[in-house]
Amino acid sequence: MTLENALASVDSDVVGDADGGVVVKKETTPKAFVNAKTIDESDFEDVVVSEPPLNIERLKSVGTIARSFEIWSFVVAFVFRRVFIGVKWSYKGGYTEEKRIARLERLASWLRKGLLRLGPTFIKVGQQFSTRVDVLSPQFIRELEKLQDRVPPFPTKLAKEILDEELGGPVESFFDNFEDTPLAAASLGQVHRAQMKATGEQVIIKVQRPGLKEIFDIDLKNLRVIAKWLQKVDPKNDGAKRDWVAIFDETARVLYDEVDYTNEAKNAEEFKKQFTGDDWIKVPRIYWEFTKRRTLCMEYAPATKINDVEAIKAMGIDPDRMARLAVEAYLQQVLRFGFFHADPHPGNVAVDKGDPEGKGRLVVYDYGMMGRIPSQTRDGLLDLFYATYEGQSDSAVKALMKMGVLVDTGADLTAVKRTADFFLTQFDARINAQKKARETNKEEFEAEFKAPRTKEEKQQVRKRILSNIGEDLLVVSKDQPFRFPAEFTFVVRAFSVLDGIGKTLNKKFDISEIAAPYARNLLIEANPNSLPPQVVTAQRDWLRRADAQTKAIVNLFKGPDAIYDIADTMRRIETGKLKIRVRALEAERALDRMAIMQGVTIQALLAACATNIGVVLYVSSLTLYAQCAFGAAGLLAFKALTGQLKVAKLLKKENSILGA
Numbered sequence: 001m002t003l004e005n006a007l008a009s010v011d012s013d014v015v016g017d018a019d020g021g022v023v024v025k026k027e028t029t030p031k032a033f034v035n036a037k038t039i040d041e042s043d044f045e046d047v048v049v050s051e052p053p054l055n056i057e058r059l060k061s062v063g064t065i066a067r068s069f070e071i072w073s074f075v076v077a078f079v080f081r082r083v084f085i086g087v088k089w090s091y092k093g094g095y096t097e098e099k100r101i102a103r104l105e106r107l108a109s110w111l112r113k114g115l116l117r118l119g120p121t122f123i124k125v126g127q128q129f130s131t132r133v134d135v136l137s138p139q140f141i142r143e144l145e146k147l148q149d150r151v152p153p154f155p156t157k158l159a160k161e162i163l164d165e166e167l168g169g170p171v172e173s174f175f176d177n178f179e180d181t182p183l184a185a186a187s188l189g190q191v192h193r194a195q196m197k198a199t200g201e202q203v204i205i206k207v208q209r210p211g212l213k214e215i216f217d218i219d220l221k222n223l224r225v226i227a228k229w230l231q232k233v234d235p236k237n238d239g240a241k242r243d244w245v246a247i248f249d250e251t252a253r254v255l256y257d258e259v260d261y262t263n264e265a266k267n268a269e270e271f272k273k274q275f276t277g278d279d280w281i282k283v284p285r286i287y288w289e290f291t292k293r294r295t296l297c298m299e300y301a302p303a304t305k306i307n308d309v310e311a312i313k314a315m316g317i318d319p320d321r322m323a324r325l326a327v328e329a330y331l332q333q334v335l336r337f338g339f340f341h342a343d344p345h346p347g348n349v350a351v352d353k354g355d356p357e358g359k360g361r362l363v364v365y366d367y368g369m370m371g372r373i374p375s376q377t378r379d380g381l382l383d384l385f386y387a388t389y390e391g392q393s394d395s396a397v398k399a400l401m402k403m404g405v406l407v408d409t410g411a412d413l414t415a416v417k418r419t420a421d422f423f424l425t426q427f428d429a430r431i432n433a434q435k436k437a438r439e440t441n442k443e444e445f446e447a448e449f450k451a452p453r454t455k456e457e458k459q460q461v462r463k464r465i466l467s468n469i470g471e472d473l474l475v476v477s478k479d480q481p482f483r484f485p486a487e488f489t490f491v492v493r494a495f496s497v498l499d500g501i502g503k504t505l506n507k508k509f510d511i512s513e514i515a516a517p518y519a520r521n522l523l524i525e526a527n528p529n530s531l532p533p534q535v536v537t538a539q540r541d542w543l544r545r546a547d548a549q550t551k552a553i554v555n556l557f558k559g560p561d562a563i564y565d566i567a568d569t570m571r572r573i574e575t576g577k578l579k580i581r582v583r584a585l586e587a588e589r590a591l592d593r594m595a596i597m598q599g600v601t602i603q604a605l606l607a608a609c610a611t612n613i614g615v616v617l618y619v620s621s622l623t624l625y626a627q628c629a630f631g632a633a634g635l636l637a638f639k640a641l642t643g644q645l646k647v648a649k650l651l652k653k654e655n656s657i658l659g660a
């Protein structure tokens with residue numbers, strides 16, 4: 001396969017199966033799988049699928065080198081296309097922002113199709129990256145979120161062979177009625193239904209695709225090299241924001257965890273334990289005697305997918321209640337236990353009537369990908385919820401530090417606090433507007449703070465933000481005190497998925513309405529000495545209503561304290577214990593630009609010298625040395641040019657922010 005062929009095949013909608021056996025069909029959203037039925041061809045009608053997904057047989061036939069070539073040619077093509085997006089002259093009829101976004105969207109869709117074609121490792125990596133809002137732009141996130149890995153099953157004969165090997169005997173000696181047609185098939189494995197011989201209980205058996213670990217080994221070796229390379233070349237990599245090697249390590253860890261089903265079984269049991277006594281959530285039981293590295297045996301728990309509103313209503317279950325339960329279950333996982341399902345998409349959350357009252361309960365599947373939040377981070381998250389609720393920017397900043405989101409890099413925290421203050425005020429105003437809109441049924445309040453949709457609305461919002469805190473944003477973006485812990489990416493994604501599920505079940509569903517009181521209750525539970533929120537709220541409302549007279553009285557009592565504070569500050573200045581640092585932001589930025597320009601000047605000078613030397617060597621017939629000198633001159637000139645562009649970019653950014 002030539003490089004051109006390799007690249008061309010990745011880009012097309014329909015690809016022949018000449019050497020890879022890849023068939024890509026027209027894409028739309030896959031149909032929801034309902035547990036009661038088994039999968040058939042029609043389930044894949046509209047889905048982009050890679051058929052057969054890469055298995056060890058195919059890998060053996062393609063060979064490790066060819067596989068590495070396949071991966072690298074895809075990566076090079078991607079990088080090339082990505083770089084071209086920023087090249088303005090490459091746009092037919094002139095560059096516009098719309099055209100750039102459209103090109104970005106096309107590239108994102110191309111990337112998703114390519115990942116599907118490259119098989120399980122890349123599908124899973126893509127799925128993980130779909131949560132990395134800190135790394136990828138929204139266009140890529142949206143495309144990668146669509147990475148459903150509903151792919152055709154592999155032959156049941158192979159599944160049975162794997163089971164025989166893992167269980168140490170033929171399947172028939174352990175199970176009756178082993179169903180040849182799987183209930184579901186995904187990129188890592190497929191699910192069969194059977195009956196346990198010993199007890200007659202119905203179970204599901206998940207069998208891993210053959211050769212998965214071997215494929216991971218080869219693919220991840222390549223991905224590690226790619227990560228190291230990205231670490232060097234990514235211009236935005238500042239060692240904290242995009243640590244590609246750390247991202248790779250985390251991705252590889254999750255993948256290897258998933259490839260051992262005993263981990264999934266352990267996760268399921270831990271998850272079940274944290275909901276002990278709750279009859280509104282069901283976690284299927286694990287049968288350890290049939291659970292090994294490549295097989296997982298679980299109690300069969302049929303249920304209806306949570307996004308199938310009609311079926312849920314037909315069962316006599318209130319869909320709104322189920323949406324609330326789903327959010328509540330998630331909040332408990334994140335805020336109380338710190339151990340949560342990292343992939344709560346509608347395929348993994350279902351509903352049945354197995355609860356004592358028959359009002360409906362949640363059934364959760366697939367414990368392959370779980371997240372953990374350390375208790376310190378969890379406390380910080382609770383504090384943040386509370387600070388947001390109370391509109392206190394100081395506490396919000398402290399909470400962010402506790403969570404490890406705000407790192408002490410010696411950065412100017414005043415700018416961070418002012419930024420937090422601005423957003424909290426906006427948030428408060430928005431919540432109030434929404435509340436009024438709900439109470440009065442008037443759209444006008446909502447219109448005032450509704451999420452911007454059109455380009456003009458977005459520009460207006462941008463202008464409002466920049467005119468208020470433009471300078472602070474510049475400081476924050478320069479100091480870069482924020483870090484986005486990997487575990488949060490899953491939490492953010494999960495909440496957005498849950499919000500989507502909720503809105504499918506009830507159009508007026510509002511996740512924040514459920515989350516706020518719940519988080520408050522958890523806070524009191526975690527910190528029993530804190531005041532009950534009703535008291536705090538009443539106190540706050542009282543203060544807000546307090547008239548001038550009351551305030552004057554309060555100030556009278558506060559007065560002596562304030563005078564003491566001023567005197568203390570004066571004393572510390574006099575004794576030299578207090579230093580005042582003044583930041584001249586304009587000057588700081590100018591210095592930054594000058595530092596770059598100095599580099600540019602030196603590089604340009606060296607480039608000129610190298611060119612001179614090259615010319616002298618050339619006329620002296622020392623061609624090889626001359627070529628080296630010209631090469632060095634070219635390189636230096638290129639560096640000088642990029643430095644110059646960087647300065648221009650910096651200036652443009654400042655002007656766009658400060659001029660707003």
Ligand SMILES: Nc1ncnc2c1ncn2[C@@H]1O[C@H](COP(=O)(O)OP(=O)(O)OP(=O)(O)O)[C@@H](O)[C@H]1O
Nearest residue numbers: 184186189191204284298299300301302347365366
């Ligand atoms: N205990 C169970 N009882 C009934 N059906 C189940 C059970 N476990 C899984 N299923 C069905 O099989 C489907 C796939 O299961 P699961 O998500 O665990 O597989 P997977 O291979 O890990 O998928 P993915 O790669 O998408 O995570 C579920 O959506 C559900 O319909």
